[in-house]
Amino acid sequence: xxxxxxxxxxxxxxxxxxxxxxxxxxxxxxxxxxxxxxxxxxxxxxxxxxxxxxxxxxxxxxxxxxxxxxxxxxxxxxxxxxxxxxxxxxxxxxxxxxxxxxxxxxxxxxxxxxxxxxxxxxxx
Numbered sequence: 001x002x003x004x005x006x007x008x009x010x011x012x013x014x015x016x017x018x019x020x021x022x023x024x025x026x027x028x029x030x031x032x033x034x035x036x037x038x039x040x041x042x043x044x045x046x047x048x049x050x051x052x053x054x055x056x057x058x059x060x061x062x063x064x065x066x067x068x069x070x071x072x073x074x075x076x077x078x079x080x081x082x083x084x085x086x087x088x089x090x091x092x093x094x095x096x097x098x099x100x101x102x103x104x105x106x107x108x109x110x111x112x113x114x115x116x117x118x119x120x121x122x123x124x
Contacts, residue, residue, distance in 0.1 A: 001094035003123040004056045005054035008065050010091065017066040020056045021083055022049040023076040046071065087115045096123040 004020065011018040024045050053069040060067035072079045084090055092109045115122045 003091050006123045007091040008060050008063050011065045012063050018060055019078060020053060020067055020069045023055055023072045023074060023079045025076055026074055037060055076108045080112055081116050084118045088118045090116060090118050090120045094124050
């Protein structure tokens with residue numbers, strides 16, 4: 001939530017709207033052996049994502065910042081990069097996965113830093 005708060009502050013100072021994106025990662029789908037397990041996980045994940053996006057909308061509203069939210073499905077880094085323009089500022093949390101996760105899955109923020117044409121700010 002620190003990245004969201006920082007992006008709201010920046011949006012207010014720059015008098016520009018905010019786009020808040022939550023990407024449900026497709027790779028996580030592979031761990032399910034039954035469609036029932038997958039459907040339960042998907043519903044719970046989407047509900048949690050929507051709660052987070054709603055909270056960001058509330059925080060932005062308190063600061064009189066216009067915000068649009070998007071709940072996407074796919075590879076997070078790819079979906080983020082698809083949504084931004086060259087002159088946008090991407091503000092992301094540096095969530096910090098374990099070393100093993102970074103080796104196996106890669107770091108979303110690191111991938112965005114290296115492949116986006118936009119400026120990227122990582123917030124701890």
